[in-house]
Structures are given as C-alpha cells and as structure tokens.
Amino acid sequence: MVIKESKGDLLHEGEWRMGLIHGRMPLAIVRCPSCGHRFPIVHHKIAADGTVTPELMCPSCNFKDKVTLEGWFEAVAAVEAAHGGK
Numbered sequence: 689m690v691i692k693e694s695k696g697d698l699l700h701e702g703e704w705r706m707g708l709i710h711g712r713m714p715l716a717i718v719r720c721p722s723c724g725h726r727f728p729i730v731h732h733k734i735a736a737d738g739t740v741t742p743e744l745m746c747p748s749c750n751f752k753d754k755v756t757l758e759g760w761f762e763a764v765a766a767v768e769a770a771h772g773g774k
C-alpha cells in the first residue's frame with residue numbers, strides 16, 4: 689500500500705512523516721493504518737522511490753504489508769539540501 693506523507697501537524701493513521709536522527713539523518717515515522725500505533729521504520733531499507741523492504745510490520749497489531757512512502761525522494765532531497773549534504 690502507499691503511505692501518504694503527513695501534510696499537517698498531525699500524523700494521521702496511514703501516514704508517515706520525516707523525523708531526523710542527530711538532526712540530519714532521515715528517519716521515517718509512520719502511523720499504522722490498522723491500529724494507529726506510531727513507530728519509526730528501522731531495520732528496513734527504503735529505496736529512493738520510497739519502497740520499503742522487507743514488508744513493514746506493526747509492532748502493536750498484526751498489520752503487515754508491502755508499503756511505499758509517497759514523497760520520500762523529495763523529503764530526503766529536502767533534508768540533504770538543508771544540510772548541504774551529499
């Protein structure tokens with residue numbers, strides 16, 4: 689499924705938002721579309737186009753699915769631009 693990027697202050701169920709580790713390393717935080725639990729995507733690979741591998745599993749319920757983070761590429765580019773990164 690496609691996880692949409694949060695556009696407001698609230699992170700709704702089934703959305704993701706950019707968090708930063710050490711203020712500069714991209715970290716995707718998602719809210720489970722099934723139970724609403726909020727958790728960071730760690731121990732996964734996120735491709736440039738936002739495809740998350742392996743399947744995402746919610747630590748709080750039995751939700752499990754192949755997901756794609758909509759807008760991931762742009763969000764990472766914005767972080768890198770903000771930090772003059774490579």
Ligand SMILES: [Zn+2]
Nearest residue numbers: 720723746749
């Ligand atoms: Zn859940």
